Amino acid sequence: MFLVDTNVFLSVLLKAPEWKTVESFLNNNKGNTSTSILNLMEIVSVLSRKYQWKREDILDILVTIKENSTIYSPDEYDSLDAYNMVLTHFIMPMDAQILSLAKRKALTIITYDHELLALAGKYCKIEEPS
Amino acid sequence: MSITLEELRQYAEIAGPSQHTGNLGTLLAKKAKKAEGADPVADVRELRSRV
16 A cells, blocks of 8 residues: 655646656556545645645545545554654654654555655655656 | 644545545546646645744
8 A cells, every 4th residue: 555645646736747657656556545634734735825726626635535545644653653763863753754654554655755765665665656 | 725624524534434436646637736837845845844
């Protein structure tokens, strides 16, 4: 199962240069994609604050993602694990939360973020969409 | 514009099962709004750096 990072969803939603790769990845892995409530909140923040999307359009995106992928929520153990990851690597708290969730659920993180990709294999698999 | 967690719970239905019936990539692409020069990695990195 894949955990799709925020930047990957935004790539297709904003038609960034790599969006067709993301579209194919999501279609080819139907039934095998997930994300977290943290990523959904980031999607809301970026689309509303930076790109000024309307509320109904953002909510429509959330429904579409929910209906077609599994949504995970971090638990208290993830937070404790994330805390240790922050202390070990000095990584951003949100990166650590996503890493700890992926570790517990044995998910492969799909992202374009090189800070996360640099941690591939330490706690879970981390790959770019392909 | 902001969205409350309660609204997220309502619309995302976190605990509910997903049907996984559609082609998510195509569905999202149809709802996309092209933003010239968009850099999603930088957008998210900026957000995560605000701690």
